[in-house]
Amino acid sequence: MEWKPTKQSHQTFHEQIVNWFTECIARGDFPIGMKCPSQRALAVQFEVNRSTINTALEELKAKGLLETRVGSGTFIAQNPWPHLLSQPKWQQHINASIHKPNIETIQLINDYEQRNDMTRLGTGELALELLPTNQLEKSLREITLRPQAIGYSEPQGSYELRESLCIHLKKRGIDTTPSNILIISGALQAFQLVALGLLEPGSFIFQQKASYLNSIHPFQSAGMHMYSVDIQSNIHETLERMKKNRHGLFYAIPTLENPTGRIWTSEEKKCVYETCKQLSIPILEDDVYGELLFEEAQELPIKTFDQTGHVLYVGSVSKTVSPGLRIGWIVGPQTVIRRLADIKMQTDYGSSAISQAILTHWLTSGIYEQSIANLREELRVRAHFMERLLEKYFSNIATWESPKGGFYIWVQFSKPVITKALFVALLEQKIIIHPGYVYEPNEFHHLRLSYAYATFEQMEVGLQKLAAMI
Amino acid sequence: MEWKPTKQSHQTFHEQIVNWFTECIARGDFPIGMKCPSQRALAVQFEVNRSTINTALEELKAKGLLETRVGSGTFIAQNPWPHLLSQPKWQQHINASIHKPNIETIQLINDYEQRNDMTRLGTGELALELLPTNQLEKSLREITLRPQAIGYSEPQGSYELRESLCIHLKKRGIDTTPSNILIISGALQAFQLVALGLLEPGSFIFQQKASYLNSIHPFQSAGMHMYSVDIQSNIHETLERMKKNRHGLFYAIPTLENPTGRIWTSEEKKCVYETCKQLSIPILEDDVYGELLFEEAQELPIKTFDQTGHVLYVGSVSKTVSPGLRIGWIVGPQTVIRRLADIKMQTDYGSSAISQAILTHWLTSGIYEQSIANLREELRVRAHFMERLLEKYFSNIATWESPKGGFYIWVQFSKPVITKALFVALLEQKIIIHPGYVYEPNEFHHLRLSYAYATFEQMEVGLQKLAAMI
Numbered sequence: 052m053e054w055k056p057t058k059q060s061h062q063t064f065h066e067q068i069v070n071w072f073t074e075c076i077a078r079g080d081f082p083i084g085m086k087c088p089s090q091r092a093l094a095v096q097f098e099v100n101r102s103t104i105n106t107a108l109e110e111l112k113a114k115g116l117l118e119t120r121v122g123s124g125t126f127i128a129q130n131p132w133p134h135l136l137s138q139p140k141w142q143q144h145i146n147a148s149i150h151k152p153n154i155e156t157i158q159l160i161n162d163y164e165q166r167n168d169m170t171r172l173g174t175g176e177l178a179l180e181l182l183p184t185n186q187l188e189k190s191l192r193e194i195t196l197r198p199q200a201i202g203y204s205e206p207q208g209s210y211e212l213r214e215s216l217c218i219h220l221k222k223r224g225i226d227t228t229p230s231n232i233l234i235i236s237g238a239l240q241a242f243q244l245v246a247l248g249l250l251e252p253g254s255f256i257f258q259q260k261a262s263y264l265n266s267i268h269p270f271q272s273a274g275m276h277m278y279s280v281d282i283q284s285n286i287h288e289t290l291e292r293m294k295k296n297r298h299g300l301f302y303a304i305p306t307l308e309n310p311t312g313r314i315w316t317s318e319e320k321k322c323v324y325e326t327c328k329q330l331s332i333p334i335l336e337d338d339v340y341g342e343l344l345f346e347e348a349q350e351l352p353i354k355t356f357d358q359t360g361h362v363l364y365v366g367s368v369s370k371t372v373s374p375g376l377r378i379g380w381i382v383g384p385q386t387v388i389r390r391l392a393d394i395k396m397q398t399d400y401g402s403s404a405i406s407q408a409i410l411t412h413w414l415t416s417g418i419y420e421q422s423i424a425n426l427r428e429e430l431r432v433r434a435h436f437m438e439r440l441l442e443k444y445f446s447n448i449a450t451w452e453s454p455k456g457g458f459y460i461w462v463q464f465s466k467p468v469i470t471k472a473l474f475v476a477l478l479e480q481k482i483i484i485h486p487g488y489v490y491e492p493n494e495f496h497h498l499r500l501s502y503a504y505a506t507f508e509q510m511e512v513g514l515q516k517l518a519a520m521i
Numbered sequence: 522m523e524w525k526p527t528k529q530s531h532q533t534f535h536e537q538i539v540n541w542f543t544e545c546i547a548r549g550d551f552p553i554g555m556k557c558p559s560q561r562a563l564a565v566q567f568e569v570n571r572s573t574i575n576t577a578l579e580e581l582k583a584k585g586l587l588e589t590r591v592g593s594g595t596f597i598a599q600n601p602w603p604h605l606l607s608q609p610k611w612q613q614h615i616n617a618s619i620h621k622p623n624i625e626t627i628q629l630i631n632d633y634e635q636r637n638d639m640t641r642l643g644t645g646e647l648a649l650e651l652l653p654t655n656q657l658e659k660s661l662r663e664i665t666l667r668p669q670a671i672g673y674s675e676p677q678g679s680y681e682l683r684e685s686l687c688i689h690l691k692k693r694g695i696d697t698t699p700s701n702i703l704i705i706s707g708a709l710q711a712f713q714l715v716a717l718g719l720l721e722p723g724s725f726i727f728q729q730k731a732s733y734l735n736s737i738h739p740f741q742s743a744g745m746h747m748y749s750v751d752i753q754s755n756i757h758e759t760l761e762r763m764k765k766n767r768h769g770l771f772y773a774i775p776t777l778e779n780p781t782g783r784i785w786t787s788e789e790k791k792c793v794y795e796t797c798k799q800l801s802i803p804i805l806e807d808d809v810y811g812e813l814l815f816e817e818a819q820e821l822p823i824k825t826f827d828q829t830g831h832v833l834y835v836g837s838v839s840k841t842v843s844p845g846l847r848i849g850w851i852v853g854p855q856t857v858i859r860r861l862a863d864i865k866m867q868t869d870y871g872s873s874a875i876s877q878a879i880l881t882h883w884l885t886s887g888i889y890e891q892s893i894a895n896l897r898e899e900l901r902v903r904a905h906f907m908e909r910l911l912e913k914y915f916s917n918i919a920t921w922e923s924p925k926g927g928f929y930i931w932v933q934f935s936k937p938v939i940t941k942a943l944f945v946a947l948l949e950q951k952i953i954i955h956p957g958y959v960y961e962p963n964e965f966h967h968l969r970l971s972y973a974y975a976t977f978e979q980m981e982v983g984l985q986k987l988a989a990m991i
Binding site for chain 2: 247269
């Protein structure tokens, strides 16, 4: 909805709005039964007074194109002009279909992130100035293409890329072969492939409390149930009890967990691994932040313990190079990898050949290593800056741990102040936060801050405003 | 399974094979319950005698690692060494999960297409020499990247690309706006997004008899039913009767249909459109071959009739530029496009930014138009050549229509000779065909030939052998 009424028209604002609505309905862009945005939202979008919106909507109701349902809002009428009656019932189709929509707060975040005037305090992506744009452009000049590479992909992705990943993954302690790797379009795709290719509806997905997975729905949309456990308590008993239900899977981000930024201790990792092994529960290990540890200590993935194909390991370059490449990988037993590759071939026929060629070039030439080393330093400076701000504005009302890498600080407030109302009020102040309830339903004590996206000035002003509002 | 025993080893072939199997089982690459390839297939793969395979398998059975089930083959034992018992039951996971595997003939085609020594008579892709490799490589030197473009994508994809597509689609008679377009990773992804985002399980998907959709399972895996109709008969009655079941959708490739190469007449297109409109059945129009018409006549898509958002229109550059780019598009009503964009964001967070930048460059600079004009001429020459071969070898046993564009000739035999047995026998002759039963179950009179992939010499030799075997 990028349209706005214009002063250049011979029509008044409200006439233009009525015409625009009428056309959108006639073309099927606004299907029968669709809920209209609120008067307030329309006034903001069209940059007109609420009274103008009100006049226009009343006229559309009089024409029979809109109808009000008490307590639920304004909708495109069920019974508009006769020639529209044969339109497909798109809204019914959408409502009855399989995949869950994003939760409302996430949808609002996605929408407002498109605007250039917002301060984004929780965004899980690199700031534009941290992206290696020039280096990527330079690489476009350096790579060569072979006809074999730009045809339909091998089911598991470029062999050269899988070979260079084998060498690369050794640095994370993982010893594997190209046959055990599937190239995917970012780590997110792993969840969908696993949901469709390895799990039956009704299965349980175990995860640590406060999990990134609660902010998206790949497993729930495929009919699986999420079950949060606390790895610091007795997980063996919990998992054993739950295991009686259905084949499950344990989802883990042991290194720089999203949203908490935590690193699991060696004991926690071993405990989860041994428990899952004993109960035959596969582990899906998400290591997309693993290369962003500030200190390259021995924080090894669970996958390094795994001698028997118990762990599916997922990585990506979206957090380390550029999300625009859309390249990630899954490492696992060959039979599983071949199954997931078959489904990927049925879903999207492989990932971009050009993106795969660029990443191969980066890995084999050393550009990747160098770029990540620079990035780590930039993130460390940003983390330090944000922590100083937290000490300045939040030390009386909240606690947090010093970040050891990655993007996030998980701030815990002494009172349940991080509510939907606060989130919405901040949007009006042009500030986007990622409330804790997105990652742990009904939990209003937490906030995920990110030092990877906002400028230093935005962090300063944004956090000051946030403290004032709380 | 790229491994082979080697003469350089101090071990015999069968010892090497036993060790390799044992390691694969121990690592979990071959999970408990997995079916082993046949002795014949293993002999081909390992380049050893059947008797060597037999000795090795017997030894593995004696070790308790393999077991034979009468009538079904050899499997990794359910009860191998104790330390393997805790491995995840990957094979059970795979068997119980949601997505259907590719049908066996398609899996065999995919596997054998990886080999360089095969003659591919039915492949639905451009030969390596028809891919514009140099031109694409040149474009990598010409495009510039902006940081905004290589971050996370806008939900609907690059705005510049959607703008240039609007201009481009006018040539196919389609008038649309960037808000009505979603960029996807190839046309195949449209099916999955539509299945998950617009249809409920149990819905019926209507399609023309002999359909590409029968060779893949995006809708069936999501719980929908396929229903073939014949557009040349009375479809109104059929659809009306079927409509009582559930929300459905009509899948159509009206221009250069896959596999038949047919172009629907204007009357057929209008009839399908009017019938579907009257019954409120949305149409999913697949136009990936539309730009490969040899004569740019007025063969317009159904979408050009559509004033009320009844038709979802799908296109792609996989058949016209390069499948390696992984770029396609869906055009439809805004509400539907936004819904599908939301699901795409939850599935893979958008398509490759680099691929989108390249295509934008091609569309705006005129490279695309020029490249397609050349391609059309090349395909026309190839089509002519293949038709001469058909006349030479098949005129007594089969009929076909002259291709009017695209890749395919749909050959109809007077007897039901295109069987699975023929398909397998040809594989042993290093020839891959696409049998008609892949597109229409239990139909053994048809063959999809493609003149887009094989060399002229391969066409000549391959078709001669095929005729001899039939």
